[in-house]
Amino acid sequence: MSTHTVPASVGTPEQQITLPFSKAWEISMKSIKIRLGRSLITASGIMLGIAFFSSVRTVVLFPITQTGAAAEAARSRHSFLAIMALLVCFVGIMNSMLMSVTERFREIGTMKCLGALDQFIVTLFIIEAGIMGLLGSMIGWFFGWLIMVIPHLFGGGARDLTSAFFGGSAVQAVQSVLIGLFITLIACIPTARSAAKMPPAAALRSEI
Amino acid sequence: MAANEYVVRTKGLVKEFRMGEESVRALNGVDLDIKRGEYLSIMGPSGSGKSTLFNAIGGLDKPDSGSVFINDVDMAQLDARELAYLRCHTIGYIFQTFNLLPSMTALENVTLPTVFAGLTTDDGIERGIEVLNLVGLGHRLHHRPTQLSGGQQQRVAIARALANNPSIVLADEPTGNLDLKTGEEIIALLRELNKKQGVTIISATHDYKMVDVSDRVVWIRDGKIAKIEERADIELAVGAIKDESAH
Numbered sequence: 290m291s292t293h294t295v296p297a298s299v300g301t302p303e304q305q306i307t308l309p310f311s312k313a314w315e316i317s318m319k320s321i322k323i324r325l326g327r328s329l330i331t332a333s334g335i336m337l338g339i340a341f342f343s344s345v346r347t348v349v350l351f352p353i354t355q356t357g358a359a360a361e362a363a364r365s366r367h368s369f370l371a372i373m374a375l376l377v378c379f380v381g382i383m384n385s386m387l388m389s390v391t392e393r394f395r396e397i398g399t400m401k402c403l404g405a406l407d408q409f410i411v412t413l414f415i416i417e418a419g420i421m422g423l424l425g426s427m428i429g430w431f432f433g434w435l436i437m438v439i440p441h442l443f444g445g446g447a448r449d450l451t452s453a454f455f456g457g458s459a460v461q462a463v464q465s466v467l468i469g470l471f472i473t474l475i476a477c478i479p480t481a482r483s484a485a486k487m488p489p490a491a492a493l494r495s496e497i
Numbered sequence: 498m499a500a501n502e503y504v505v506r507t508k509g510l511v512k513e514f515r516m517g518e519e520s521v522r523a524l525n526g527v528d529l530d531i532k533r534g535e536y537l538s539i540m541g542p543s544g545s546g547k548s549t550l551f552n553a554i555g556g557l558d559k560p561d562s563g564s565v566f567i568n569d570v571d572m573a574q575l576d577a578r579e580l581a582y583l584r585c586h587t588i589g590y591i592f593q594t595f596n597l598l599p600s601m602t603a604l605e606n607v608t609l610p611t612v613f614a615g616l617t618t619d620d621g622i623e624r625g626i627e628v629l630n631l632v633g634l635g636h637r638l639h640h641r642p643t644q645l646s647g648g649q650q651q652r653v654a655i656a657r658a659l660a661n662n663p664s665i666v667l668a669d670e671p672t673g674n675l676d677l678k679t680g681e682e683i684i685a686l687l688r689e690l691n692k693k694q695g696v697t698i699i700s701a702t703h704d705y706k707m708v709d710v711s712d713r714v715v716w717i718r719d720g721k722i723a724k725i726e727e728r729a730d731i732e733l734a735v736g737a738i739k740d741e742s743a744h
Binding site: 305306322323405488 | 557577578581583584585586594596598601609610612641657661
């Protein structure tokens, strides 16, 4: 009993415990399932962005028909398109994540009233965003790839689908998924963190 | 145990809100001592500051100056983890809009605070069923909030507030979204829990039905306590209050 640091009347208040990751996982999965429609819309926002990026990138894998300066111009045009695609992708995903956090301010406030720690709330959103980012990016890459490959096949370009092409596609698939996941988390974490830090009264007051 | 007689004490609470250029004092020096085990109603017109007082007592918002003591602990001295512990174990919250989590069933909603308190899943479910039975909803364990009526949702919210055996239940306009009869049932339930479980109930309201069951009524006007009435005064004055409200 050490009472010299704190006045006796104040006592020593106990601290809230940190919950295991499995609890957060359980709650997040439930939340994604019940909000399936909403989750799918968010995920398809991510999917479309990555599909755009992936389609631009896939084109680069086909052999370049131009030569010299024309080839150089085509290459820089593709780089420009890829950067634009990433920007569009970033804004789209940012918008989806902002919405999915702000529409749940009240829920965040309620959880804090029940004793949730800020970090727990952030973890919930990271899990949800991570799952949607992962699935959205994977499906998005595949769609973007397919959209470029099918017309190429019909255009008589079947001989371009070499093992080098598939190898390049695999590398791009991994890149797309990592980029999609990264952007989703970058968009989600600061939003979720600032929402979790709000005083519960402010979170509960929000009308959305 | 004189120090323990009061479960909540506030000293000189001040809270300002900025409205563009002007700042409005929602609370302007509120000193209030709330006894352990009493049923206290905070009454006042909308905009009088009663919800702000509710938020300050519940640790949901920080006052600009003044202090709130819960069980003699100054809330301003608590860090985030201690505050979360207090919200989890010592205070139960009930809201006008129920605020149940839509993704969870009644039982899961009620079990959630026990999860935060570190109870095992089995113990939490056992406790959840116990409190849902207590509020008369033992037959609606696996319904989602959307499948329940307003009165039933508020009962779930009351059960959730009681899950961790808090010493205080804070209710913000608990009957505000309910019809007359359902509102009466909820008030009766709160009163019963207050008597049987000995939990202190603090309710911010402008529902005059609340006055009849309260041990004390605190009248708030313009961010200040206008008057505090004891049970004995209330019984005499109920007629007068009803006259007043008619104007």
